[in-house]
Amino acid sequence: MLKKLKILAVFSTLGMLLLLLGGALVTKTDSGDGCGASWPLCHGQFIPTHLTVETMIELSHRVVTGIVALIVTIFAFACWKYIGYIRETKFLSITAVGFIMIQSLIGAANVIWRQSDFILAIHFGVSLISFAAVFLLTLLVFEIDKKFNAETLVIDKRMTLHTVGIALFSFFVIYTGALVRHTESSMVCNSWPLCQSGILSLPNNMYEWIQMGHRIAAGLxxxxxxxxxxxxxKNYKNEPIIYYGWITAFILITLQVISGAFVVFTNLNLIIALFHALFISILFGVLSYFIFLISRSKLNKENAEKFYKSKKMYPITMEK
Incomplete structure (x- = not known):
């Protein structure tokens, strides 16, 4: 059964990535109106008689959403049943299914009633939360054999605060990036990293503020x-998962920044734009895993003292 659960876990995670990229494709190709104001049908039909490119993209995204939602629901139920004894399983299962349903409802609400750009920008973030929950469930499944025991990690307070802060701030960066797409602010600035070539003035309108706000947030x-x-x-050479994990995170954010610049340089090249969405999705998954590790880490006084002494660090907050 464990082998089947692992296969289902992989399909669920890959399906969620496909769903995220499909949503980005709909937004970047302006295909949100591809099925008109009809939902869940497309132009009032299961398969529209008149198929445009936009209609095919929107209809395909809806079909993929339905299939992935079903796979994730089955996966979450299986995890609840077979590894429900693990502390985080039930919470992650509910989160995975709940947020993919919320994501679908936000999309449906936009089709039927039309939502503001500031509300629609939440759509990608909601999908990312569902993806992160599925990703962490997948890691729980693969952790059953105990080849890696997260509970043996020792993560100090400074690293904990930075990790939580970065995870929260990354969500804000993701929201501003989605807002850039939904307000069609992607090309209001004709250069990078500044908005206008050779000009050091403040943005002139709301769209430039949104674009530059996202660039500044991404830079930070x-x-x-x-x-x-x-x-x-410097401090976690003996903890490979932290050591290499943060190197991976830095590589991903670097690729994110570079792809963002090339989106401007190539005048919204679709492939580059999709990679831009992919990099931030994987990065959010990595950051979510760090939060998971922190929740598992047991930094008691004895372990903390050993950790700081091994690094010759003596924080003034530690009790003698």
Whole structure:
């Protein structure tokens, strides 16, 4: 049964990634109206007689959403049944199914009633939460054989605060990026990293503020992750999952920034734009895993003292 559960876990995670990219494709190709104001049918039909590119993209996304939602629901139920004794399983199962349903309802509400760009920008973030829950459930399934025991990790308070802060701030960066797409602010600035070539003035309108706000937030996230990677390399050489995990996070945020720049340089090249969405999705999954590790980490006084002494660090907050 464990082998089947692992296969289902992999399909669920890959399905969620496909769903995220499908949603990004709908937004980036302006295919949200591809099925008109009809939902769940498309132009009032199961298969429309007149198929445009936009209709095919929107209809395909709806079909994929339905299939992935079914797979994730089966996966969550199986996890609840077979590994429900693990502390995080039930919460992650409910989160995975709940947020994929919320994501679907937000999409349906936009088709039927039309939502503001600021509400629609939440759509991608909601999908990411569902993806993160499925990803963590997958890791729980693969953790059953105890080849890696997260509970043996020792994560200090500084790393904990930085990790939680970065995870929360990354969600804000994701929201601003989605807002750029939904407000069609992607090309309001004709250069990068500044909005206008050779001009150091403030943005002139709301769309430029949205675009530059996202760039500044992404830049701050890049610097923050770089710093934490430095801390991890310096202090966590004996914890490979933290050491290499933060190196991976830095590689992903670097690719995210580079792909964002090339979106501008290539005038919204679709493939690059989809990679831009893919990198941030994987990065959010990695950050979610760090939060999971923190919840598993048991930093008691004895382990903390050993950790700090091994690094010759003596924080003033530690009791003697």
């Amino acid at each position: 996230l890049f610097l923050w992750i770089f710093y934490v990677m430095y801390v991890a390399i």
